[in-house]
Amino acid sequence: xxxYLYHCAASGFTEKTMKNKTFEIEHLVTYLEQxxxxxxLNTLTHFDLQAYFHLKRLKGNKASSLVxxxxxxHAFFSWMVSENYLKENIMDKVxxxxxxxxxxxxxxxxxxxxxxxxxxxxSYLEVRNKAIISMxxxxxxxxxxxxxxxxxxxxxxxxxxxxxxxxxxxxxxSPALKKxxxxxxxxxxxxxxxxxxxxxxxxxNYLGEEITHTGxxxxxxxxxxxxxxxxxxxxxxxxxxxxxVEALKSGKIDLYSLSRLLGHSSTAITERYLRSLEDSxxxxxxxxxxxxxxxxxxxxxATKND
Numbered sequence: 001x002x003x004y005l006y007h008c009a010a011s012g013f014t015e016k017t018m019k020n021k022t023f024e025i026e027h028l029v030t031y032l033e034q035x036x037x038x039x040x041l042n043t044l045t046h047f048d049l050q051a052y053f054h055l056k057r058l059k060g061n062k063a064s065s066l067v068x069x070x071x072x073x074h075a076f077f078s079w080m081v082s083e084n085y086l087k088e089n090i091m092d093k094v095x096x097x098x099x100x101x102x103x104x105x106x107x108x109x110x111x112x113x114x115x116x117x118x119x120x121x122x123s124y125l126e127v128r129n130k131a132i133i134s135m136x137x138x139x140x141x142x143x144x145x146x147x148x149x150x151x152x153x154x155x156x157x158x159x160x161x162x163x164x165x166x167x168x169x170x171x172x173x174s175p176a177l178k179k180x181x182x183x184x185x186x187x188x189x190x191x192x193x194x195x196x197x198x199x200x201x202x203x204x205n206y207l208g209e210e211i212t213h214t215g216x217x218x219x220x221x222x223x224x225x226x227x228x229x230x231x232x233x234x235x236x237x238x239x240x241x242x243x244x245v246e247a248l249k250s251g252k253i254d255l256y257s258l259s260r261l262l263g264h265s266s267t268a269i270t271e272r273y274l275r276s277l278e279d280s281x282x283x284x285x286x287x288x289x290x291x292x293x294x295x296x297x298x299x300x301x302a303t304k305n306d
Contacts, residue, residue: 001029004079012166014144024072028052041085046093049073053094066097105232106241109291109298112137116295118226121183124191128203129219131184135159136220136236137291138177140243140262143236147211149202154181163263171261176295246291 198208
């Protein structure tokens with residue numbers, strides 16, 4: 001177990017991922033030792049692992065949590081096979097829980113427009129918040145990805161993103177987003193002159209430090225409050241759903257390309273984001289592939305309908 005965890009750390013997993021892996025694997029090992037009397041690999045069977053998952057279900061763990069746990073433990077045993085500690089991955093015989101297919105509610109273009117324009121342009125924090133919401137909507141970045149961006153990552157027409165597992169990818173900057181970022185960068189230069197020392201992050205909090213996950217969540221929640229958003233969760237991940245749906249609605253991007261832009265390891269993950277398209281048949285509608293480029297048009301249409 002310790003060898004595997006150091007292997008994961010050496011592979012560049014994030015601190016959050018390492019914390020989750022350590023907790024889950026230590027919990028499993030403790031269960032096997034104390035509840036099943038197992039201390040050696042050659043006495044372990046898939047029945048012992050099935051019993052562990054059965055216990056988790058009895059304790060009320062949701063199917064989605066059990067799927068995540070299954071992947072974590074499966075990766076642990078796959079590593080043991082690769083290191084010749086086991087001949088086969090006995091987790092292959094442990095059925096992975098099935099999660100119900102649910103439609104994910106996401107933002108409408110008009111809601112995103114209202115959130116972006118809920119921030120004024122009279123202070124660093126207001127301009128920063130507008131730029132963050134705009135980038136989330138137009139690029140679909142993860143929370144940690146946008147929080148840890150560096151100024152050098154922002155190029156003329158693209159953003160270099162360091163994603164999960166330290167995998168690098170490129171996302172593109174539309175002209176509408178570039179306009180917002182140019183203004184933000186001007187305010188940022190003035191801000192860092194007043195705040196020293198400061199972190200070398202693209203987006204900074206009021207102290208000149210990296211924005212925390214809670215801090216980013218609060219920015220989006222504030223935008224939702226100002227824009228009177230109801231019926232949908234205001235979070236960074238909801239913007240990834242919004243970006244996915246709007247990009248595929250355009251008809252100008254395929255599922256594989258979208259999966260690469262999102263930094264997903266497979267298209268199966270991307271497909272979960274797009275279940276709402278299946279029911280509403282939004283995929284047949286033609287709009288520009290850049291969500292932000294269409295916000296003005298969408299807002300005018302929504303205002304006219306009102």
